[in-house]
Amino acid sequence: MPSLFRQMNSGMQIALAPMEGLVDEILRDVLTRVGGVDWCVTEFIRVSDRVLPQSSFRKLAPELDSGAVTRAGTPLRVQLLGSDPACLADNAAYACTLGAPAIDLNFGCPAKTVNKSRGGAVLLKEPELLHTILREVRRTVPAHIPVTAKMRLGFDSPDGALDCARALTAGGAQQLVVHARTKLDGYKPPAHWEWVARVRDVVDVPVYANGDIWSLADWRRCREVSGVDDIMLGRGLVSRPDLARQIGAARSGRAVPEMGWDEFRPLLVDFWQQARGKIAPRYAPGRLKQWLALLMRNYPEAAALFAELRRENDCARIDALLGVDTTAIRLVALG
Ligand SMILES: Cc1cc2nc3c(=O)[nH]c(=O)nc-3n(C[C@H](O)[C@H](O)[C@H](O)COP(=O)(O)O)c2cc1C
Numbered sequence: 230m231p232s233l234f235r236q237m238n239s240g241m242q243i244a245l246a247p248m249e250g251l252v253d254e255i256l257r258d259v260l261t262r263v264g265g266v267d268w269c270v271t272e273f274i275r276v277s278d279r280v281l282p283q284s285s286f287r288k289l290a291p292e293l294d295s296g297a298v299t300r301a302g303t304p305l306r307v308q309l310l311g312s313d314p315a316c317l318a319d320n321a322a323y324a325c326t327l328g329a330p331a332i333d334l335n336f337g338c339p340a341k342t343v344n345k346s347r348g349g350a351v352l353l354k355e356p357e358l359l360h361t362i363l364r365e366v367r368r369t370v371p372a373h374i375p376v377t378a379k380m381r382l383g384f385d386s387p388d389g390a391l392d393c394a395r396a397l398t399a400g401g402a403q404q405l406v407v408h409a410r411t412k413l414d415g416y417k418p419p420a421h422w423e424w425v426a427r428v429r430d431v432v433d434v435p436v437y438a439n440g441d442i443w444s445l446a447d448w449r450r451c452r453e454v455s456g457v458d459d460i461m462l463g464r465g466l467v468s469r470p471d472l473a474r475q476i477g478a479a480r481s482g483r484a485v486p487e488m489g490w491d492e493f494r495p496l497l498v499d500f501w502q503q504a505r506g507k508i509a510p511r512y513a514p515g516r517l518k519q520w521l522a523l524l525m526r527n528y529p530e531a532a533a534l535f536a537e538l539r540r541e542n543d544c545a546r547i548d549a550l551l552g553v554d555t556t557a558i559r560l561v562a563l564g
Contacts, residue, residue: 241480243473245269246463247308254291255503259496260466261303265473268304273335276311276320286327293328310335312347314362318369325374332370337381339412350381350412356396363400377404382424385413390424391431398432406437406461425455437461448476468523490530498551510544
């Protein structure tokens with residue numbers, strides 16, 4: 230298992246991106262079992278004006294009950310989103326008492342509703358506030374627990390990116406993940422990896438490149454343009470679950486065969502079995518289709534399955550289609 234020290238200090242780390250509504254406990258479990266991922270992050274936990282109940286943390290970070298690692302032993306960070314420095318600090322400290330081994334702060338969320346209530350990427354307009362948030366969270370969280378931040382390049386322009394990065398690290402961020410786009414860019418390609426290089430040049434903490442790494446070729450270009458070795462993979466890893474494994478092998482000069490559909494299918498079935506046990510039946514089929522829609526980029530078999538399932542919302546019929554053993558589902562449901 231990668232130690233926290235290695236997570237914080239060594240280069241060449243690969244993180245699985247936080248993705249609200251997509252990368253939950255189940256997908257974290259399956260993706261980290263494929264291999265190559267050094268750490269992962271919860272979906273953002275939204276903080277407004279009070280310390281959240283334990284249940285809010287446990288809902289989005291069930292791994293807290295098993296040492297804050299996924300089944301594969303990959304460490305999990307807890308991500309908070311908000312704008313009130315004192316309240317974020319109190320929630321961060323509370324998350325640590327529940328077992329969070331690291332706290333990550335979100336300054337990248339582009340959602341209108343989130344930005345309207347002064348959360349996520351809109352805060353990149355206020356570097357002084359970024360600094361205060363980091364300072365307060367760092368002051369409140371026990372010294373041995375790392376505090377990290379994830380940022381976009383800015384709200385409507387990257388002009389303030391370096392000031393934001395400096396503000397975050399001066400406040401105490403021990404690592405930065407840079408999603409190399411502004412909020413206005415949304416998810417429009419390309420990601421501006423050259424800005425990751427600029428950020429790296431002005432801070433003295435590890436900087437991770439994030440955005441639009443979908444393949445080994447993208448990773449090579451990203452490394453060349455950004456000059457950084459540490460990366461965070463989001464949609465690329467969800468659509469190609471062995472991407473981190475492939476990159477890890479390429480880094481050490483090895484080539485490993487790509488994961489074919491036959492190797493991958495049992496993982497998809499496992500995902501479905503877990504979804505059946507943990508998600509309400511009216512939502513579980515949607516989760517499977519959501520993943521298939523991304524997998525279609527790389528697997529024609531996923532496209533065929535998606536076409537078959539498209540209008541199917543009956544869990545039992547999906548069980549039959551996937552050839553799932555329903556006894557196993559009961560076992561998952563019973564924990
Ligand atoms: C559906 C979705 C949900 C996301 N949720 C979060 C989140 O909760 N916290 C966060 O910091 N970033 C979130 N992001 C941004 C991703 O972590 C990542 O920065 C972005 O997708 C770019 O990386 P990629 O091109 O590798 O996907 C989300 C992105 C998507 C597409």
